[in-house]
Amino acid sequence: MIVNGVEIRDSFAEAFPMVGTRLIITADTPDWAMTAARVTTGFATSVIGCGCEAGVERVIPPEDTPDGRPGVAILIFAMDFKGLKTVVPLRLGQCVLTCPTTACYAGVEGGKRVPLAKTIRYFGDGFQTSKKFGDKRFWRVPVMDGEFVCDEDTGSVEGVGGGNILILARSRGQALHAAEQAVKAMSKVEGVILPFPGGVVRSGSKVGSKYKALFASTNDAYCPTLRGVGASALPEEVGSVMEIVIDGVSFEAVAQATRAGIEAVCEVGAARGVVAIDAGNYGGNLGPFHFKLREIMGGGA
């Protein structure tokens, strides 16, 4: 399958079940809401080393947030519910509570409950107060700029982690440009995050390593400087590869983001150095979710 001179390889991304939640962070200004969102989702590129994967989902206009102030929705994913219950209050306490003017609200209604103010409220040292209207409780914790308002807890979803595309291009600049266009397009899809820096990962990994202590190591088949050294997936004209990893609240959301990314890369086209689009997988035996590139693009073999 070739679109605008770009080969879409007959491959698939292999993804895994993750448990996730959404937080809605508001602040007095859009900048401070985004600052809190960025800090809260910092150091959260891969569960391998960060314990969770997190990112900014979207900006929410004041009229759509719980308190009528500018807001940002973030998604946080962990490998299991226990992990999620650990990382969310930690990040909330260190990054949202501390950030000037912010408040934090549940962004998911259903599912198992992930504690928010339920644990952070103790920072109030007895001066915290809660209000419960209907079946929703929120807390007000006195802080030096006023009060930190935060919902008691949030719901959770069974999501999908590790969807991905690989962009093969002639040069590093061209691969990066195509990846940036893909990130722009994919960021518009609701219910997904691209957890790596700027949405792009240049150090894609394979499972395992020659070193016993490592679970993952460099994806040597896609390293251009190793072409010819071992089994390579790169034709001669490819000089650089960038990967975009996608975590989402559902299979559909990840599939939609994959499609948006591929379309954007194809739009850049062979004329601007894109050679092919591939995807990372482990032979199909490890992850239950398979995103077949050609199927997603509505093409046959």
Place this chain on the structure above:
Amino acid sequence: MSVVLRLKAPLAARLDLEGLTPAALAGKAPAEVEAIALPHGGRSVALGELFAIRAGTEGRLVLEGGDARLDGVGAGLAAGEILVEGDVGAHAGRGMAGGVLRIGGHAGDELAAGLTGGRIEIDGNAGARAGAAPSGARRGMAGGVVLIRGHAGERAGERQRGGLILIEGDAGAEAATDMIAGTLAVGGRFAPGAGRGMKRGTLIARATPDLAEGFADTGTHDLVALRLIARRVPDLAGLIAAAVRARRLVGDRLQGGLGEVLVLEEGAASPA
């Protein structure tokens, strides 16, 4: 059966309707409904003797015309709806756990005492101790919503420990005495002595009430919580409206309490 009741004549003595709910009437034949015995004055009287009864809408009990001697209307309601097109007596909605009770006229003392859930709306005034503890109980209403479109008598919200009371008119003397938690909002004025012994909980007012001794004035603040409440609680949206600032008084400090009185300040947010 679902029924519409109409008093045949003004009551000569008090009548206790506690437990007469849509659920209690469901599945009963008309003759069985007529035979339901009710405490009336010092004796027991059949429902059919006092009321003209006809079939109504499923899940709803309607009382056409009220009477200030009709006590316990909606007491024990857990689901469904009770509509009263007139006045009711004492203990309306006592111990209610769910459903809706609408009263077109006035209500007597101890409206919504011990309420744990559901919604009560009255178009007229409420008597003393709305939302307070029922006789013999230590704590007042714990949940649910009470909307009083008229005025409320003395000690509304006494020992309230949850839920929302909204009084669109004025609140009588010593409102929220010994309040434990929950919210009491007043669109009109508070009579003197509100908040004595408050432990926790929130009073929302439009003008600074003549509070009991023991409240610390923390000044006026831009409260994010007000913006949240205005959007999340439709019943309070009208009262809070555009107010994002409020004067916050905390008490009753004489008893170590951390209750609060929020006096809404209309107008713009604090300067950026």
